[in-house]
Amino acid sequence: MISIEEALRLVLTNLPPLRTEAVSVRQAVGRVIAEAVKADGDVPPFRRSAVDGFALRAADVAETPVRLRVVGESRAGSSYAHAVEPGTAVAIMTGAPVPEGADAVQLVELTDRPGPDEVVVRQGVKSGSHIAPAGSEARRGETVLEPGRVIGPAEAAVLATFGRSPVEVYRPPRVALIATGDELVELEETPRRDQIRNSNATSVAGQLQLLGVPAEYLGIARDDPGDLKERIVEGLARDVVILTGGVSVGEYDFVKAVFDELGLEILFTRVAMKPGKPTVFARQGEKLVFGLPGNPVSTFVAFENFVRPALGRLCGLSSPDLPRVRGTSGAEIRHVPGRTAFLPAWAARRETGWVIEPLDWRGSGDIIGFARANATVIVPADRAFIAQGDEVEAMLLADFAWRTRPKP
Ligand code: AMP
Ligand code: MG
Numbered sequence: 001m002i003s004i005e006e007a008l009r010l011v012l013t014n015l016p017p018l019r020t021e022a023v024s025v026r027q028a029v030g031r032v033i034a035e036a037v038k039a040d041g042d043v044p045p046f047r048r049s050a051v052d053g054f055a056l057r058a059a060d061v062a063e064t065p066v067r068l069r070v071v072g073e074s075r076a077g078s079s080y081a082h083a084v085e086p087g088t089a090v091a092i093m094t095g096a097p098v099p100e101g102a103d104a105v106q107l108v109e110l111t112d113r114p115g116p117d118e119v120v121v122r123q124g125v126k127s128g129s130h131i132a133p134a135g136s137e138a139r140r141g142e143t144v145l146e147p148g149r150v151i152g153p154a155e156a157a158v159l160a161t162f163g164r165s166p167v168e169v170y171r172p173p174r175v176a177l178i179a180t181g182d183e184l185v186e187l188e189e190t191p192r193r194d195q196i197r198n199s200n201a202t203s204v205a206g207q208l209q210l211l212g213v214p215a216e217y218l219g220i221a222r223d224d225p226g227d228l229k230e231r232i233v234e235g236l237a238r239d240v241v242i243l244t245g246g247v248s249v250g251e252y253d254f255v256k257a258v259f260d261e262l263g264l265e266i267l268f269t270r271v272a273m274k275p276g277k278p279t280v281f282a283r284q285g286e287k288l289v290f291g292l293p294g295n296p297v298s299t300f301v302a303f304e305n306f307v308r309p310a311l312g313r314l315c316g317l318s319s320p321d322l323p324r325v326r327g328t329s330g331a332e333i334r335h336v337p338g339r340t341a342f343l344p345a346w347a348a349r350r351e352t353g354w355v356i357e358p359l360d361w362r363g364s365g366d367i368i369g370f371a372r373a374n375a376t377v378i379v380p381a382d383r384a385f386i387a388q389g390d391e392v393e394a395m396l397l398a399d400f401a402w403r404t405r406p407k408p
Helices: 004-013 153-161 200-211 225-235 255-261 296-314
Strands: 020-023 053-056 066-074 088-092 104-107 111-115 118-121 143-145 167-170 175-180 215-221 240-244 265-268 280-284 287-292 324-329 340-350 353-358 375-379 391-396
Touching: 004 265, 004 280, 004 296, 053 066, 053 118, 088 118, 143 153, 175 200, 175 225, 200 215, 200 240, 200 296, 215 225, 225 240, 225 255, 240 296, 255 265, 255 280, 255 287, 287 296, 296 340, 324 340, 324 375, 340 391, 353 375, 353 391
Parallel strands: 066 088, 175 215, 175 240, 240 287, 324 353
Antiparallel strands: 020 167, 053 088, 053 104, 066 118, 111 118, 265 280, 280 287, 324 391, 340 353, 340 375, 375 391
16 A cells, blocks of 8 residues: 555656647637747737827826817727827827827826817826837737646637637547446436446546546446456547546456456555545556546545546646645544545635534445535544644645535
């Protein structure tokens, strides 16, 4: 049995090289950019007015109020072609080019307009006021996005600003998902007395979805080496195979034996964590194979500890791991030392700091109890007891920000 840290190190040191692909900027949000993007021109491309008002010469309004002759108009998309001469002003709209000769824009609110050809400026304005100089946001040729930047809506707007579509981004790995177990039926089916519905395929697909990685579900493999082998071989046509169940020491847990038969390089089979101990990680060349334990909470926790860090990095994210916070425990926790525990918890930020409240649950099979959590409290392998108010660490779940606490 190896520590979580050692297991994670093995996963991360066995990642294949990142791949890239070109996607339309309209599809790029959530992806990571794989190229440097340079400005194809100055931004703004011209001296741009930041307000609606009058482009004028600051020297002309040194003493106010003062009357200026309005000689024209500059609107966004249609500029004033001549220069602003002393004693004159040009009506200007937000986003429009400031005409030559003018060195400031005064706000329309600080003027009066006695007639179409004149304006009375009530207050002076400093030279340069309300003007964004050409190139003040980016200079032509300047790098505006570096490789590795996550494309959020704002970065997508930056790409659009420079007409960069398609854009080169990291390609998420292609993932095959296989459930295993003779007891499993699909969720559309009605289980017989000795059967249960396959829920892991749904939770793992959802975890992958939150990570932006599509999954191809290859169905339920029976607890039969032949069936398992066939589906794993099919899965190995993708970049990553994720299996759930069949990795324990039961007589019908064939996953590890089949990995061996297929000649996979098995990197670990047992991790000092609870739940999630029988997690298996293997590779075949550049293909990665994860065998997650079958208990629904074990599957979930093992995914977040190993699959997310690996697949997130393959998507180009430098820190895809779930965020961790430190706070005080809302209750006492008893723990059998030896393995790091991940227990369902509700984490809340109070004025005094984070409070992490362990939730009542029935163990690693209890996905209903776990589904009430927004975090897991992490109990270190060497701790036997945590008192209420002791400092603890929690791992916030991927959709933490949106989760609301269910009524008890
Ligand atoms: P296993 O690791 O195959 O021994 O499974 C451990 C426990 O998890 C058993 O109670 C299984 O019935 C349950 N289990 C395994 N796979 C799934 C699944 N896909 N969905 C729901 N429960 C599962
Ligand atoms: Mg099983």
